[in-house]
Amino acid sequence: MTLSADASLAYLQTLCAMPDVDPATGAVDTNGTASKASIIAIAQGAGLSAGDFVEGDPAERFLEYAGRAMAAWGTVPTQAMRAFFFALCTDPGDVDDFGAPDLSADQTPRPGVLSAFGAGWWGTERGGQTIATSTLVIQNAGDSATLPIPVGALIFEASTIVRSDGGSPTYVSTYSAAFAGIGNTLPPLGPNATAVITVMAQQVGSYASAGTNKIDHCVTTTYGTIAVLSSTAAIAQDREQRGNFIRRCQLAADSNAAGGPENAYKRACNTAIDGAVSSSGQPGGILLNYLTGEPVSILGCQVVRSATRRVTGYVYGASGPVSAEDLSSANWNITGVPATLGLLTGKPAGVLPDGVTIGPIVTDPGTNSPGFANAIALTINVAFTAKIAASKVPGGMALGTYSYPGTGGIAAVFTAASDNLGVWLPSLGPGANDQDATGNGSIDTPDIQDEIAGSFPGLRNVVVTTPGGSSTAVAVGHVAVLGSLTGSTIAVVAG
Amino acid sequence: MDRSLGYDTYVGPVPGGGVDMLPGGDSCSGITLVRNALVARSMADTIIMAGAPGGVRDFGKDVRAWVGSPVDDGTPAARARELAAVYARDPRVDPGSISVNVGTAQAGGQYEFLIAVTCRTVSGQAIAMVMGVNAISVDILAQQGASP
Numbered sequence: 001m002t003l004s005a006d007a008s009l010a011y012l013q014t015l016c017a018m019p020d021v022d023p024a025t026g027a028v029d030t031n032g033t034a035s036k037a038s039i040i041a042i043a044q045g046a047g048l049s050a051g052d053f054v055e056g057d058p059a060e061r062f063l064e065y066a067g068r069a070m071a072a073w074g075t076v077p078t079q080a081m082r083a084f085f086f087a088l089c090t091d092p093g094d095v096d097d098f099g100a101p102d103l104s105a106d107q108t109p110r111p112g113v114l115s116a117f118g119a120g121w122w123g124t125e126r127g128g129q130t131i132a133t134s135t136l137v138i139q140n141a142g143d144s145a146t147l148p149i150p151v152g153a154l155i156f157e158a159s160t161i162v163r164s165d166g167g168s169p170t171y172v173s174t175y176s177a178a179f180a181g182i183g184n185t186l187p188p189l190g191p192n193a194t195a196v197i198t199v200m201a202q203q204v205g206s207y208a209s210a211g212t213n214k215i216d217h218c219v220t221t222t223y224g225t226i227a228v229l230s231s232t233a234a235i236a237q238d239r240e241q242r243g244n245f246i247r248r249c250q251l252a253a254d255s256n257a258a259g260g261p262e263n264a265y266k267r268a269c270n271t272a273i274d275g276a277v278s279s280s281g282q283p284g285g286i287l288l289n290y291l292t293g294e295p296v297s298i299l300g301c302q303v304v305r306s307a308t309r310r311v312t313g314y315v316y317g318a319s320g321p322v323s324a325e326d327l328s329s330a331n332w333n334i335t336g337v338p339a340t341l342g343l344l345t346g347k348p349a350g351v352l353p354d355g356v357t358i359g360p361i362v363t364d365p366g367t368n369s370p371g372f373a374n375a376i377a378l379t380i381n382v383a384f385t386a387k388i389a390a391s392k393v394p395g396g397m398a399l400g401t402y403s404y405p406g407t408g409g410i411a412a413v414f415t416a417a418s419d420n421l422g423v424w425l426p427s428l429g430p431g432a433n434d435q436d437a438t439g440n441g442s443i444d445t446p447d448i449q450d451e452i453a454g455s456f457p458g459l460r461n462v463v464v465t466t467p468g469g470s471s472t473a474v475a476v477g478h479v480a481v482l483g484s485l486t487g488s489t490i491a492v493v494a495g
Numbered sequence: 496m497d498r499s500l501g502y503d504t505y506v507g508p509v510p511g512g513g514v515d516m517l518p519g520g521d522s523c524s525g526i527t528l529v530r531n532a533l534v535a536r537s538m539a540d541t542i543i544m545a546g547a548p549g550g551v552r553d554f555g556k557d558v559r560a561w562v563g564s565p566v567d568d569g570t571p572a573a574r575a576r577e578l579a580a581v582y583a584r585d586p587r588v589d590p591g592s593i594s595v596n597v598g599t600a601q602a603g604g605q606y607e608f609l610i611a612v613t614c615r616t617v618s619g620q621a622i623a624m625v626m627g628v629n630a631i632s633v634d635i636l637a638q639q640g641a642s643p
Contacts, residue, residue: 032545035545036545036546054585054587055542055544055554056532056536056539057528058503058504059503061542064542064544067545068543068545
C-alpha cells in the first residue's frame, strides 16, 4: 500500500493527537481525563481497587495530578511532531492545514513553533507585526503656558479613522530631543508655541496605520490645551500570512544555487539574506522597501529564461502590481546593483549570475539599472449562477433567485465568493497556470467554479457564465485580479 | 493498625500549624484519616476533577472565607448546618451523628473563631475535635482519640 503525501500528513495529524484523546468525544484532552482513566485501568488490572477512592483523600488527589501532568506533557511530543511538517506547524493564532488550531494556551499572534522552524531549519524569518510611529508638530492652543510634560504622558488619537471595533487608533508620546527640560520633560510651551515630538501606536499592527496628518487630536488635557498641527504617516504591518511565510521557507533551498535558477529569483524578490536589510535585522527576513524601511508587499515573481543568457521577470503582489519602490527594492536585491540603495545598506542577495542580462525594463528608476518589471493587472469580471439550500444561508432566506450583490444572508454568500476570488486570482501569479515556454498561460473556467463553490458551505451547482469559454488567457507578465461579480445570481432552494 | 476506614498518605495538621505531609512521608489510617479529611473539606469549596463538568466538583466549604464577614444572631447556627452537610459527604462519617458548633469569639489572639465537631464513623469510632480558623489556615487545636 502506498500513501499520498496528503494522506500521510492526515495520518500523522491523527497520531499527533495522541496520547490524550477523550474516548467519549474524540477531542484532544487537556484536562487529563483519558490519562487518569488509563492510570486507573492499569491499577485495576494489577488488582488494586483504584476506583474506590474517597474524593479529596491524598491518594485520589495524587491520581488527579498525575493524570493532568501526563496530559500536559502529552502536548510536548504533539508539538514536537507538528514542528517537522509545514502542514502541521503553527505559531500562536494560526490554524494548520487540517483546521487544527495552535495548541498554545495564549493565542496572541507571536512567534512560536512555526517561526522557530522557519528560522532554525530554513533560515527564513517570519514577518512580524510592527508598531506604527509618527512625528507630530504640536502647539499650545491655550492662553497660558503648558506644564512640564513627562515622556509618555500625552495620548493622541486619529479621530477620523474608525476601525471595525468602533475604536480609533491611539498613540503615546515617546522620548525625543524635545524632552530637554528638567527630568526629561517637555519644557513649558507659551501660548501658540510649537514643539516637534514623536509618538508610537498603542495598538500593534495595521490597526494603527494612519496617513499624513491623520493623527489630529490630543486626548490628554492635564498639561494644557494642546493642538496637533501636523503628523507624518504612521505605518505598521500585520503579521505575515502563514501561507506566504511557508512559501518563502520552501524556496530557501534554492536561494544559494549558483547560476540563478528560477526559485533563486523568486526568493530574492522578497527575502533578504543579510541582517542589515531584513525586517528585524535577521537573515531571511522580508526584504525592506528602500524608501520607507517597511517590509515589501511582494508575493513573488514570474521568471522567464531564454537560451541566450537573458532572464526576464515580473514582480507581483496581492493586488496584482506592486509599488514602484517595492519593485526597485526587489531589483536591487536580485542584481546587487547599485551597492546600496536608500535604506538598503546591507548585502544584497545578488542572484543574477555574471554574464546573464536581466529584463524586461532597461532602466529601473530606483536602481538606474536593468531589472524585472512590474506585473500588469488583468481585470477579470466574473458572473456565475449557483444554488444554495435556504438552511445554509445565514439567517435563512426566502426561496427565489437573488442577484449580486444581494441583501441579508445572501449578500454574505456573495461577499465570501468575492473575497475568495479576490485572493485566489492574484495568487496564481503572472501568466497563471499551464504556461508555455514564453510565460503565457491561462486560467481554466472549471477552476473558477471550484473556487466559488468552495468559498461558502453549501454553495453548489456553480456555473460560470463570464468569462466564457473553457479558459481565459493570461499573457506573460499579466496577473489576474477580480473585477466585479455583477450579473451573478444565486438561487435559494428548499432544504 | 485499623484499616477499616482507609489507608493513605498523611496530609493533615502538622506541628507548628498548617496542613501538609509529614517530613517522613508517613501514612495514616482510621479516625486520623477521617479527621484530616474533615479539615480538608473545611478548606476548599471545590476540587479539580478530570471529567467533571467544568473540570471541578463541589467538595467542602472554605471556612477561612468567613473571617471578617458580617455576622448576625442566626449566622453561627446556619454555618453549623452548612458544615454538617459538607462533612456528611464523606462516606466514612455517619450522617446522623454529626454535631457542629461554630463560635464567634476570638481564641488566643491567633484564631478568629472556633469550630467544634463531634461525630461517629460508620464503623462506630467517636471523633471529637476543635478547629481554630484564621484567614490563613484551619488548625486542629484539640482532639479526642488517636493522634498521628
